[in-house]
Amino acid sequence: MKIDIVSVFPEYFDVLNLSLFGKAQAKGLVEVKAHNLRDWTHDVHHSVDDTPVGGGAGMVMKPEVWAECLDELLGLEPVAAAGHDGDGNMKSSATDRSDTVSDDTSDQQSIGAVRDEVDVAAVDIEDAASAPQASISDSNGRADGPVLIFPNPSAPLFTQRDATELSHAGHLLFGCGRYEGYDARIPDYYRAQGVDVREYSIGDYVLNGGEVAVSVMLEAITRLLPGFMGNAESIVEESYTGENALLEHRQYTKPAEWRGIRVPDILLSGDHGKVDRFRRDEALERTNAIRPDLIEQLDCAALDKADRKT
Ligand code: ADE
Structure with missing residues (x-):
């Protein structure tokens, strides 16, 4: 699985060289690269944000810088779009990453004109936000197309189901927003280009920013890759896994008694049937007490007779 991460703090992801993730990289299971968004800026201050249109506090990440970066990492043709500078003057953004803006933009502008025909404004934003996010078709191997993922506190919740689905992708590209977020046209534009975009x-x-959220999603996704974890069984049994997800039963190790507190006797009985029943009952009780929403989502047909009594 190829993973690109774009951030204004790419060093944040240096930790991915450690631990299980570092081993997975060494084994060639994952290939991770953290990029600095500022490498795609052209101004002397390397600015990536601007004030919100319509007013309000904070700064919003600019679409032009993100677009140059994402076009390149997604392997899309670069676009030279005419825009306005901060003073309201028309200008053309450069498509190369040198600090000097070339005068010869005629070819780039013609590509831009074709691309501008894509009516980004026509993207039905409500549909994009409420529809289940596009699915990765392939269930056996890796899907071809990249998946572009933006962490966003105002987006649908990331769940184990999403992690499982995304673990089948061949290429994930994470964009970390900072400040008050990123210009909303960025995900809309790439959806309109046919890219599988998730928020x-x-x-x-x-x-404060998307880096922590990306780390969380990345770990949840990559630990599901075959060969990533030493013990694949532990993944099957753990909380939130499968269609009928329950919180996991509590775990104990030796000694059987510690500081006057005993492990439940049944777990020491050696009777696997009783142990399984005890654990299942505890999972149901704990889920009912802590996360009743998960109990409501359970498929009743999947409960066994003994479950109904608990
Ligand atoms: N960025 C800031 N807060 C976030 C959250 N809760 N989830 C995802 N991205 C975020």
């Missing part, structure tokens, strides 16, 4: 929140709280 996910990792929880109902606001972080």
